[in-house]
Amino acid sequence: MAHFVEELREEGFAVDHRVAPSLPAGLQAHCDEFKVERVLAMEPMSWDGRRMLEQLDVDLVPNDQFLCHYDDFASWAAERNALKLEDFYRWQRLRLNILINTSETPPQPAGGQWNFDHDNREPPPKDGRAWPAITTFELDDIDRSIIDGFADNLWGAMPDGVWPVTRTQALVRLSEFVETGLAPFGPHEDAMLAEEWKLAHSVLASSLNLGLLHPREVVEAAEAAFRNGDAPINSVEGFVRQIIGWREYVWGVYWLWMPDYRAANALDAHRPIPPAFLKPTATHMACVSSVIDHVDAHGYAHHIERLMVLGNLALTAGIDPQAMVDWMWSSFVDGAEWVMLPNVIGMALFADGGQMATKPYASGGAYLNKMGNSCKACRYDPKKRTGNDACPFTTLYWDFLARNERVLAGNHRMSRQLAGMRRLSDLSAVRERAEVVLNALDEGTL
Ligand SMILES: Cc1cc2nc3c(=O)[nH]c(=O)nc-3n(C[C@H](O)[C@H](O)[C@H](O)COP(=O)(O)OP(=O)(O)OC[C@H]3O[C@@H](n4cnc5c(N)ncnc54)[C@H](O)[C@@H]3O)c2cc1C
Ligand code: SF4
The missing domain is CATH 1.25.40.80 (Serine Threonine Protein Phosphatase 5, Tetratricopeptide repeat)
Structure with a gap:
């Protein structure tokens, strides 16, 4: 914004760039100072922003930042x-x-x-x-x-x-x-x-x-x-x-x-953001640590790291969708509500119950081992679902299916995975291991 102000001034525009406690307060101060009678603005990028400007009687012109309004x-x-x-x-x-x-x-x-x-x-x-x-x-x-x-x-x-x-x-x-x-x-x-x-x-x-x-x-x-x-x-x-x-x-x-979408929580997930997401050294999961390292360095991780590492862990561990939105929004350089909500609530966490994605993007360590190179340096084994060295993604994948079996049973695209889960001879041991994994995730020792 600071650069844009300079660019506009160089082009000959008069710019009133003010810092205010809130948008309505700043707009009011501007209108008072310059005796403004009519304010014209492009439709804002957020639902709350548009509602606020409408309430302030600002005349809105269509947002032209996209190819499809x-x-x-x-x-x-x-x-x-x-x-x-x-x-x-x-x-x-x-x-x-x-x-x-x-x-x-x-x-x-x-x-x-x-x-x-x-x-x-x-x-x-x-x-x-x-x-x-x-x-x-x-x-x-x-x-x-x-x-x-x-x-x-x-x-x-x-x-x-x-x-x-x-x-x-x-x-x-x-x-x-x-x-x-x-x-x-x-x-x-x-x-x-x-x-x-x-x-x-x-x-x-x-x-x-x-x-x-x-x-x-x-x-x-x-x-x-x-x-x-x-x-x-x-x-x-x-x-x-x-x-x-x-x-x-x-x-x-x-x-x-919007606006109902931001409160969606179809899988009733309430776990807080784990310490593993807050600094690269807070977890032994090598894949999570390397992604958090990228976020720490650049405020960025690419799509598959967002979806299949951070999103997948949040989905299978049952992290609260709104907490996940808030954390990602504040951690990523490209964050904004319009893009975070569908990607986090809909695509990554299936918190909208399938409005956006036809099935949850849940996977175990095998996928991450195939598409990434972190597993070799990890203390966990992507093939194992029980035992102290079992990959948390693999354990949580099966536990997620068992935990949400009732909700997911109506989704025909999940029948193969659910049938696989029901066939597991060691399911109760997997679920016991999942409890240990989830406690360690909360405590920051996983
Ligand atoms: C959990 C999660 C959170 C995300 N949060 C954001 C976010 O806050 N802001 C954001 O812009 N994107 C977000 N995305 C979408 C996507 O991951 C990023 O747009 C992309 O990783 C940005 O990197 P890039 O510019 O190198 O993209 P590239 O991989 O080079 O893709 C090109 C462009 O396509 C667009 N794009 C691709 N996928 C999506 C998508 N699913 N939704 C919207 N645009 C997309 C982006 O503008 C991106 O710059 C999120 C995805 C997930 C799964
Ligand atoms: S073993 Fe599991 S936790 Fe470790 S890097 Fe591979 S997928 Fe990630």
């Missing part, structure tokens, strides 16, 4: 029973004419397929390759004055210039991603490496969420790289799906389901 999403949603991401994504592709071959009748998806997900699930490479480098932006006087104003008790490393804070910096980040990150983005999208915090991910979410970049220019740059032969279709399609599919879908469902 939430009113258009609501109209799309009203025509169907199930809100499938894939249906929304294809609708977006066609309507926005992105990665579509219009020379064919009817128009066809570029590359002959809508979805290249099956090419984008490779485990982490073992060749020790270098991942795309990104610019670290030099901190200037504005940055330093903001950092000086931080309270002493903040969590994590001090900002080091990794995250763009101006439009110019965000454009640098976009062009370096398109030049060096986009081509390798796809195949290892789901892979995790303890020593590598971002792999080939774009690290563009904070720039998009702050409005430093518009999603249209981001997908156009990605499509141009494909059309010019600079990036393969599986990587470009996978990336475009994230931006015009997932990101816009999450924005749409947030507005559709």
